[in-house]
Amino acid sequence: MKQEPIQCAVLGASGYTGIExxxxxxxxxxxxxxxxxxxxxREAEPISTLYPQLSGRCELILQPWHSDLLPQLAQQVRVVFLALPHEASAELAPQLIAAGLVVFDLSGAFRLIDAQQHLQAYGFKQPKLDAAVPYGLAEFTQLQGDEPLIAVPGCYPTAAALALRPVSHLLTHDSVPIVNAVSGVTGAGRKAQLHTSFCEVSLQAYAVAEHRHQPEMAASIGRDILFVPHLGNFKRGILATIYAQVQSGISAATIEDTLQACYADKPLVRIVNTPPKLQQVVGTPYCDIYCKMHGQQLIFSVAIDNLLKGAAAQAVQLANQYFRLPPSAGLMNPGAVV
Incomplete structure (x- = not known):
């Protein structure tokens, strides 16, 4: 028999991640x-008014959120996806949990375990919850299906952790991986800002060694890292180049075998034979990883779509796991909106 659909809601649906x-x-x-x-x-309006490419394909009404809608929401849906600013998620998520809803939060509100690190990174106190919040790097998370809240990783940490986590035990004890990553302008959100206007954007480093994703990245990988993000004058995608020192005697074959074994049963990570291009991952839920040894230096080239594998697709992948569905369910054919 066909299963009843799992009813859900998306808050922050007008933004780039939300619409995806x-x-x-x-x-x-x-x-x-x-x-x-x-x-x-905002006023209520068809979602195709904001995104005309969805006209005739998705006729949902984009509604303004008010807190008095919470009782109605709790009666009619089971799952809520939050594509909201960090502080907004921090305020709303506990209310949704108290109403009995399952929350997948795409903000940084609950990603960091250390409260002081969170305060330094995001500038506000992290709410205290009754239960620990799992960090949902999908390929390394085992959800039980009873967690009230799941923190969906950031886009940069997803790219870096998927490359480094499988081989972290093969690195030298004092190795501090260097992560240079370039993101398209959609990573800054939909709100108009001068510094993300296509007429203003050039290839530029920013938040050097102080980006708020740095502590999240280090926690996920299990060691300190040096992170330099860059803003590129393209719409979407992340291309990361990562350098790390491996232990003496570790060969390229060992690295290759380790990666292949780790991702053999994880269909949304692809180990590729040439450095990936953004065009091969943009609009897809994949992470493509290329690695090469130079002496004892390990070099990765990693590509993801920042709005999909780095955000929306990973959230759905986690929801699939939560409800015991195949990891790629619903992710292979829709294509991108933005």
């Missing part, structure tokens, strides 16, 4: 988007 979530869930065989919410400052 809506589109993935709209096309998912097991999930159904009951509500798509935007800021309370």
């Amino acid at each position: 979530l809506v589109w993935l869930l709209h096309n998912h065989p097991q999930f159904s988007v009951k509500f798509a919410f935007s800021s309370s400052a």
